[in-house]
Amino acid sequence: MKSIRWSTLVILLLLAVFPLVIQSDYYRHILIIALMWVVIGSSWNLLSGYTGQVSFGHAIFFGIGAYTAGLCTTQLDISAWYGMLLGGPVALLIGLVIGWICFRLRGPYFALATIAVGEIFRLVATEWVDFTEGMQGILIIQTFRSKIPYYYLALGLAAACIYSIHTVMNSKWGYYFLAIREDQDAAEALGISSFRYKSLSLMISAFFTGLAGAFYMNYMAFIDPQVVFSLHFISIMAILVGIIGGVGTLWGPPTGAFIMVLLQETFRSAFFGMLPKWVSEAHVLVFGLLVIFVIRYMANGIVGDWGKIRQVFSGRKASPSAGSGN
């Protein structure tokens, strides 16, 4: 516990009092979505940033979580809140199967395989109308009218997710994950079963992403395959959250999540209505430019390259030793 610094507690406290101070449902909503992305981004980071298996398919787990919750209502006639119990484990099990298939591949090929699996899930969810309602999607009735219960649930999820990843990364598993990322063959030679630890990493990652999906179902009360299994809006967004914040850092994805959600909202509302309407169509373009800029100039993201950024703003010349670490 001693490694949790006071700054973490301050942030947590600020986030905890936020909805009590700010009365606007609009800002509460933005923060709920941002917290949900903290969970997805951090989970992605565990698999891709720490373990080095870049996933382009986190929409699979998100969608499965969301559909598990939705199907609880449409198929089993029980509350979608059971999805919060089932969504994580179901995503974890499916993650296990996907890992069994995809971990035969390394590097970019793994990334490709995850895209393919993601697209298959999207197509199946679209075409299997009897089970999933297809394109029509699943509509439920929201339990609470106030945003506050959802807010604290999202905050709890985000905190649990970050805390779990922090714990895992400080355990023996964490070191194995890093070893696999740095050099899989060397790790194998030292007796680390790369398949086993990659699977573990994927399972934890899938579990939290599935929970986030189940939360989304309960909060938004409507899902359809084009949204929750979307390559662009979920899988790629998860990657953007990770790389913009900083891959392989604990606080990178949370930072990235807040930046991305705020940016998305700013552009979608055309700078809160201050700029002409066409600006709102440009938000994906801005994401693309941001990706190129970040990869080119801040390869380790905002948190990873924080030292470098501070130097630019303080106007000091970079010393040769600085800025090269991660």
Next chain:
Amino acid sequence: MEVLIQTLVAGILMGGIYALVGLGMTLIMGVMKIVNLAHGQLMMIAMYITFVLFDHFHIDPYFSLLVSMPALFLLGAFIQKYLLNPLLKVDSILPENQVLMTVGIGMILTEIVRFIFQSDYKSVKTSYSFSTMYLGTISFNTSMVVAFCIAVLLTGGLFFFLAKTDVGKSVRATAQNKDAALLMGVNAEWITILTYGLGAALVAAAGTLLLPIYYLFPDVGGRFTLKAFVITILGGMGSTVGAIVGGVFLGIAESLGATYISMALSDAVGLVIFLLVLIFLPGGLKKLTKI
């Protein structure tokens, strides 16, 4: 029986175009060792170039190959020189930086096109778009046949280039071993630029050839990026012959899927094959043929 033959014919003709898509991807993958996730988006740009030439200047899509291929060659070379090559000097935790970069490039290309042309579906309707030829009772779509023939010619040209010319040999040398090629005096950086340009030009040809019978909208690129890597994985990564076989195979499989399973799921057929190949035949068809 007739339905089966008809389906196979349609599949093989489509396969010729897929082979072009796959060849471009394979070249890039072979030389740069990266997966180009902007591949379909490059194709989409070529399709829009063809569309504009047809719509505003009434140029036949087959003649616009002369514009779309060089244009995409330049675009590809630009991307490689100014966006991908500089990344080799940046260190980062994830080795997949270049792949992520291609995702960003793909997004930008799609969004720019969406900005200019909106999201509407567009198509090029030529006088021969729906004309068919008959051989016995089997019908051949004229523009598919022309497209197939041009695809074969381009593929032949590529093989000649790779096998017989000095530059082509340098490309192959760089693909085999970049460091050794450097030591032999090959300007590897220039070769990567050339290769990405060539890959883009090939996929541009595929896009242009497809246009008389297809429709286009800004997001069409993503669909072809997926197909491109299904073909590449199917053919065995980095094998040019494999890419052709993979392309034809995918064409036939999709065509069979559309006839016998369901039209809506024909896109999924390729993806399922892709997973089956990963599980049962890692290494693709190359493993079987040893080419």
